[in-house]
Amino acid sequence: MAERRSRLRAEQLSALYGGTAAVKDVTLAFPPNTVTAIIGPSGCGKSTFLRCLNRLHELAPDATVRGHVFLDGRDVYAAEANAVAIRRRIGMVFQQPNPFPTMTIYQNVAAGLSMNGRLTRGETDQAVERALRGAALWDEVKDRLRASPLALSGGQQQRLCIARAIAPRPDVVLLDEPTSALDPLATQSIEELVQELKREFTVVIVTHNMQQAARVSDFTGFFYLGELVEHGETPRMFTAPREERTEAYVTGRFG
Amino acid sequence: MDRRSSDRTSPQSSRIGWGDAVFKVALTAFAAVIPLLFLALVGRLAVSAWPTIRAFGLRFLTTSTWDPVANVYGAAPMIFGTLLSSLLALVLAVPLALGVAIYLTEFAPGWLRRPVATLVELLAAIPSVVYGLWGIFVLIPLLRAYVIPPLQAVLGWTPLFSGTFFGNSMLAAGMILAIMILPYISAVSREVLAAVPPSQREAALALGATRWEAVWSAVLPYGRAGVLGAIVLGLGRALGETMAVVMVIGNRHDLSVSLVEPGITMAAVIANEFNEAAGLQRAALFEVGLVLFGVTLAVNALARLLVWRVARGSAVGSRAI
Amino acid sequence: MISGLTRRRLLSRIMTGVTVLCAILALAPLFAIFGDLVVRGASSLNWDFFVKNPAAAGDTGGGVANAIVGTLIIVGVGSALGLPVGIGAGVYLAEYGGGRFGVTVRFLADVLTGTPSVIVGVFVWMLVVRPMGHFSALAGGIALAILMVPMVTRTTEEMVRLVPHSLREAALALGFPRWRTTAQVMVRAAWPGIVTGALVAVARIAGETAPLLFTALGNLNFRTNVLQPMQTLSLQIYVFATGPFEEWHRLAWGAALVLMAIVLVFGLSARFVTRTRFRDG
Numbered sequence: 001m002a003e004r005r006s007r008l009r010a011e012q013l014s015a016l017y018g019g020t021a022a023v024k025d026v027t028l029a030f031p032p033n034t035v036t037a038i039i040g041p042s043g044c045g046k047s048t049f050l051r052c053l054n055r056l057h058e059l060a061p062d063a064t065v066r067g068h069v070f071l072d073g074r075d076v077y078a079a080e081a082n083a084v085a086i087r088r089r090i091g092m093v094f095q096q097p098n099p100f101p102t103m104t105i106y107q108n109v110a111a112g113l114s115m116n117g118r119l120t121r122g123e124t125d126q127a128v129e130r131a132l133r134g135a136a137l138w139d140e141v142k143d144r145l146r147a148s149p150l151a152l153s154g155g156q157q158q159r160l161c162i163a164r165a166i167a168p169r170p171d172v173v174l175l176d177e178p179t180s181a182l183d184p185l186a187t188q189s190i191e192e193l194v195q196e197l198k199r200e201f202t203v204v205i206v207t208h209n210m211q212q213a214a215r216v217s218d219f220t221g222f223f224y225l226g227e228l229v230e231h232g233e234t235p236r237m238f239t240a241p242r243e244e245r246t247e248a249y250v251t252g253r254f255g
Numbered sequence: 256m257d258r259r260s261s262d263r264t265s266p267q268s269s270r271i272g273w274g275d276a277v278f279k280v281a282l283t284a285f286a287a288v289i290p291l292l293f294l295a296l297v298g299r300l301a302v303s304a305w306p307t308i309r310a311f312g313l314r315f316l317t318t319s320t321w322d323p324v325a326n327v328y329g330a331a332p333m334i335f336g337t338l339l340s341s342l343l344a345l346v347l348a349v350p351l352a353l354g355v356a357i358y359l360t361e362f363a364p365g366w367l368r369r370p371v372a373t374l375v376e377l378l379a380a381i382p383s384v385v386y387g388l389w390g391i392f393v394l395i396p397l398l399r400a401y402v403i404p405p406l407q408a409v410l411g412w413t414p415l416f417s418g419t420f421f422g423n424s425m426l427a428a429g430m431i432l433a434i435m436i437l438p439y440i441s442a443v444s445r446e447v448l449a450a451v452p453p454s455q456r457e458a459a460l461a462l463g464a465t466r467w468e469a470v471w472s473a474v475l476p477y478g479r480a481g482v483l484g485a486i487v488l489g490l491g492r493a494l495g496e497t498m499a500v501v502m503v504i505g506n507r508h509d510l511s512v513s514l515v516e517p518g519i520t521m522a523a524v525i526a527n528e529f530n531e532a533a534g535l536q537r538a539a540l541f542e543v544g545l546v547l548f549g550v551t552l553a554v555n556a557l558a559r560l561l562v563w564r565v566a567r568g569s570a571v572g573s574r575a576i
Numbered sequence: 577m578i579s580g581l582t583r584r585r586l587l588s589r590i591m592t593g594v595t596v597l598c599a600i601l602a603l604a605p606l607f608a609i610f611g612d613l614v615v616r617g618a619s620s621l622n623w624d625f626f627v628k629n630p631a632a633a634g635d636t637g638g639g640v641a642n643a644i645v646g647t648l649i650i651v652g653v654g655s656a657l658g659l660p661v662g663i664g665a666g667v668y669l670a671e672y673g674g675g676r677f678g679v680t681v682r683f684l685a686d687v688l689t690g691t692p693s694v695i696v697g698v699f700v701w702m703l704v705v706r707p708m709g710h711f712s713a714l715a716g717g718i719a720l721a722i723l724m725v726p727m728v729t730r731t732t733e734e735m736v737r738l739v740p741h742s743l744r745e746a747a748l749a750l751g752f753p754r755w756r757t758t759a760q761v762m763v764r765a766a767w768p769g770i771v772t773g774a775l776v777a778v779a780r781i782a783g784e785t786a787p788l789l790f791t792a793l794g795n796l797n798f799r800t801n802v803l804q805p806m807q808t809l810s811l812q813i814y815v816f817a818t819g820p821f822e823e824w825h826r827l828a829w830g831a832a833l834v835l836m837a838i839v840l841v842f843g844l845s846a847r848f849v850t851r852t853r854f855r856d857g
Contacts, residue, residue, distance in 0.1 A: 056460065100458070275754045281664070286669065290684055293688060352602070355602050363599075380840065381783075382782075388829070389612060391817055393609075393612055467591040497785075498786055522692055555687050
């Protein structure tokens, strides 16, 4: 594992629904400007873990979180920390594309910008174009920024959601199975995009598709029944895993 | 269209086929009652109103004289009163109803939702005449003692609040109507807001919105057509309310803007005068009924279309009626 | 930047509080009305209240026996007329309601649920009271039935539609003809929901007054003949509340308490029926 100072680090993180633990005591560091894939069979806690990183999990009924998540050295779960401010620095893209249907494409991308501080019209325009370029969507929508996002295809909508997430220039981008609702061609474009995103952001992507993890990520973490079983550089994880369970999973023997 | 498991021409088949036909005819007859009822209602009202339609034409809607002795009738005060009382009811009820709906879908703790929702729905179960009773003996004395004096002290110079308060007033009617329509607006709004996909709210939160901002910028806009439908539904109910209004509004044939003075609505005048009316006056009351029916029809149709657009034809809100 | 965030969070807290305040303000009249019903109405409730008819104007005492019985009779007549039609129409819409006729019926039913009840009253006056030459409980029942039909139609349709298709297919696969599938399988499965909808509609019409003003009219005496004018609790409350006598006002609260209780009984049994089927009512 590279000894780079991590932007984002989870330490002894546990997440519970009521009395049952969905994530058990996970310690995992995300080096800056890398893509880390989180893989594992269904129900192993990957999505729950992801949602703990931007403090979304605690909003579910009966949900509790224990442990720490350090962003640039500061614990996002500290008593004086502010969930809303945290979420400005950590962006999220969801499994189903979910653009705001009553806003235009432009307004969708700008949605996260207007939350904080007042930007001039020119500044907003710049930020929207930059985000759409970063999401590889600019050329396709630059002539119809005032159109409804519902006119876009599934893959385009998801790239719009990525643009919306990166427009406020977060430090980290979390992607929760972003291509599971998309066709193969759209999936490919998103995967290429993820590789581009790491130039500016630290990326964590949850995926149930092992081949996808192998294609896009630098590091991989394997989760099983809520525990982080193994973590390391992606090529090694897939060719020479150290743990038996990891090997069983990546060779397709279960999950 | 039916595929029977056997295609034998046994003595059974024709009898069974006959059973299907009879059944369908019987059900269709029941269903046909509804459009027939509608047509009969419109037709009957129009026919009975014909004498005054012929006598006064469109002036009926714009003049204010209501004189059974001289047999001259104009419905402007009632139309105005209906609109004013309903508007007042909306102004008072909509913010509260939306606040309740947002509270129940977004902020209330899980265990509190069902009880509070049930209690709000209970407001709709109270009969109109009981609201009227409460209005006469509780609300009006309360207004007289605690609300009107300060209100008139501050705003008595405005046309809305000038005049003498006798108790029975447009204000009392508007307030009672507001309480009566609140549960309908709230219940339908709640169904609409609950149907907004959670990922919309989550997307806003993930961008760093506060809980209120997530509601205001993501959830509410998504459901706005349905919420508008809920409000229009409330309006439709307010327009047609009779008993509570006739008991507190004063039933004075006067077109007055002042809320503290008595007024009259279309529904109230029918309730008040129908049994004693004869001849042309009765026809005039039928015409008032026709106008009221037309207005509530249009408003309810609009409400249905708005709510249907959100719920795609399912009977969302039908239980709220 | 920091103060901006604090301001936004403060706004979020304030707005949350505002919605709580809305809930409190919305429920305040409910508690006030129920409280008043109990406090002011309880004093009228004695044995006489339930078994005697109203006393002569101005006298004390007397009761609302005729009104209670009248309410039950007229609601009974209305339900007997309105429920079959409403349920039948609802089943029609659920089973055959796809075409233009079905769409029209559905739309008109929704629109008719919003018809002011006073309009239905004058309509029935013209249709029944005038030809008959006098007011009657029957006319009142017809008016209430007309109010019920659209309500019951829509709730019945909704309930039958909720029955899973697999049930229908199982019946058809067994060789059931279409009509038996509908009548014996689909409707039977939806029955608790249909009953709930019916009870809710009955609770609604039990409190109606306006349509009865011109049909049943009211009666100071105890009558059970449906062809004669009849008193109901709702009419009695109206007369007593708007009358000049203190005694009448006192009795009005008692009658209102009884009426509210009857409405609640129907409403609660509707919820009870739903709950015993483990559905969120």
